[in-house]
Amino acid sequence: MPEGPTVKRFQLHCSSFVGQGVTKVGGSTKQMNPDDLKGLMLQDTQVLGKNLFLAFGGVQEAATSHEGSSTEPSEPGSSSQGMGLDRGSPILQSWEGGKADSGGPGGPLQEEHEADLPSFMDDTAGPPWKWLRFHFWLYGSVRANEFARANKANKRGDWKDPVPRLVLHFDRGGFLVFYNCRIHSCSSPTAEPATDILSLEFDQERALGALCKAVPVCHTLLDQRYFSGLGNIIKNEALYLAKIHPLSLGSLLPLPELRSLLDHAVRFASEWFINKQQRGRQHWQIYQKERCPEGHQVRKEAFGPPDGLRRLTWWCPQCQPQVGQEEDEDLSTRGS
Numbered sequence: 001m002p003e004g005p006t007v008k009r010f011q012l013h014c015s016s017f018v019g020q021g022v023t024k025v026g027g028s029t030k031q032m033n034p035d036d037l038k039g040l041m042l043q044d045t046q047v048l049g050k051n052l053f054l055a056f057g058g059v060q061e062a063a064t065s066h067e068g069s070s071t072e073p074s075e076p077g078s079s080s081q082g083m084g085l086d087r088g089s090p091i092l093q094s095w096e097g098g099k100a101d102s103g104g105p106g107g108p109l110q111e112e113h114e115a116d117l118p119s120f121m122d123d124t125a126g127p128p129w130k131w132l133r134f135h136f137w138l139y140g141s142v143r144a145n146e147f148a149r150a151n152k153a154n155k156r157g158d159w160k161d162p163v164p165r166l167v168l169h170f171d172r173g174g175f176l177v178f179y180n181c182r183i184h185s186c187s188s189p190t191a192e193p194a195t196d197i198l199s200l201e202f203d204q205e206r207a208l209g210a211l212c213k214a215v216p217v218c219h220t221l222l223d224q225r226y227f228s229g230l231g232n233i234i235k236n237e238a239l240y241l242a243k244i245h246p247l248s249l250g251s252l253l254p255l256p257e258l259r260s261l262l263d264h265a266v267r268f269a270s271e272w273f274i275n276k277q278q279r280g281r282q283h284w285q286i287y288q289k290e291r292c293p294e295g296h297q298v299r300k301e302a303f304g305p306p307d308g309l310r311r312l313t314w315w316c317p318q319c320q321p322q323v324g325q326e327e328d329e330d331l332s333t334r335g336s
């Protein structure tokens with residue numbers, strides 16, 4: 001699954017189109033009507049955790065004249081306000097000004113309003129911009145000015161290129177292509193930056209508090225309420241780097257060890273993001289490895305909370321010894 005650093009790179013692709021109008025659309029998505037975006041301008045981009053948010057809004061004069069008069073903006077009243085990258089816009093103010101609409105303390109991403117989906121721009125009472133939220137499943141991606149090509153033949157021997165979910169052509173000739181993603185409209189990006197491991201506002205103390213619970217640390221690390229953007233790769237790598245067994249209960253670990261785990265997770269995620277910007281390859285120590293860097297045999301098993309998703313976990317029994325043997329063995333049989 002694209003984790004926080006990957007989604008940040010997708011955002012970089014999109015942000016170069018901010019200020020440009022959408023002239024032509026395509027794609028196979030049934031989750032929204034791509035035609036609704038025609039004639040609108042890309043206003044802003046945000047990343048929160050593993051979600052990419054794009055704001056579309058009122059048509060700029062240039063965009064309308066280019067497109068001709070056939071595409072009327074659905075909100076004529078709003079086309080004169082909230083234009084461009086005006087930092088005084090109501091949405092940015094409410095976003096930057098705090099978490100007033102974030103759904104309460106510790107609240108996860110506000111759920112999208114399913115009922116809004118068919119009428120993307122019909123909400124005339126709302127703010128001048130509308131946000132689309134993209135979630136990229138396991139293999140989703142965003143490309144700028146190029147389509148993905150098949151890298152192998154299918155079962156019948158055909159070379160078939162992947163079908164884009166959404167294609168957006170802009171008025172300066174470039175285009176964005178979105179693959180394998182879920183697309184929903186939402187009122188605004190409502191996650192708290194305090195939970196985003198790649199945000200400067202990431203609240204480390206609150207995250208540390210979550211890690212202290214009597215829960216296996218490998219479960220807590222994937223809890224997006226505290227570690228938005230942290231996925232299975234970062235989980236495995238941070239646990240290895242901190243020399244902590246994945247099923248260790250947070251309540252049994254000394255605070256300095258938990259702090260070290262948190263530091264490793266944040267540092268690994270940040271390095272990964274920087275690496276991605278420079279098109280470098282991030283090196284895994286333990287994820288999908290047979291042996292750890294010390295040469296020990298690595299173990300692999302699916303772990304997850306009783307009510308949640310179980311994710312494959314790699315660990316080195318020698319470098320990451322178990323603490324509180326009895327409790328852990330009990331949990332490992334329950335969790336697998």
Ligand SMILES: [Zn+2]
Pocket residue numbers: 292293294295296316317318319320
């Ligand atoms: Zn080892």
